[in-house]
Amino acid sequence: MKTLPKERRYETLSYLPPLTDAQIERQIDYILQMGYIPAIEFNETSDPEVYYWTMWKLPLFNASTPQEVLSEVQACRSEYSNCFIRVVGFDNVKQCQILSFIVHKPGASTYRY
Known part of the structure; x- marks a missing residue:
């Protein structure tokens, strides 16, 4: 058994290859399904x-489809x-954050929309 190489991880799902669309x-x-x-x-x-990130606009309270969030x-x-x-x-x-995952890393061209 071999130890994996030390590598920077970024939040939830970071151990997986970049997510597809x-x-x-x-x-x-x-x-959305979980409410x-x-x-x-x-x-x-x-x-x-770094605990605080800048929010893009307001939370998407009225979003009902993934496409609204993706846009x-x-x-x-x-x-x-x-x-x-x-x-x-x-x-x-x-009244707390339940989950988060990165959808864009600077310089990475693997995240498409």
Whole structure:
């Protein structure tokens, strides 16, 4: 058995290869099905010491389809292509962030929309 090489990991699902459009859409669909409120955040770095990311617009309270969220991800990506971009899901009952995953890394051309 061999130890994996030390590598920087970025939040939930980071141990997997970059997500395809269909996989991102399914994750967002899960957020919506669970009744969580999706939001998009961006930041220049993904350091674990950075607790606060800048929110892209307001949370998407009225989003009912993954495409609505993906279109906002694309808009954020167009304006802040030099930043990490993640989708988060908020639980309005527990009043906390339940999940998050990165959908764009600066300089990575593997994330398509």
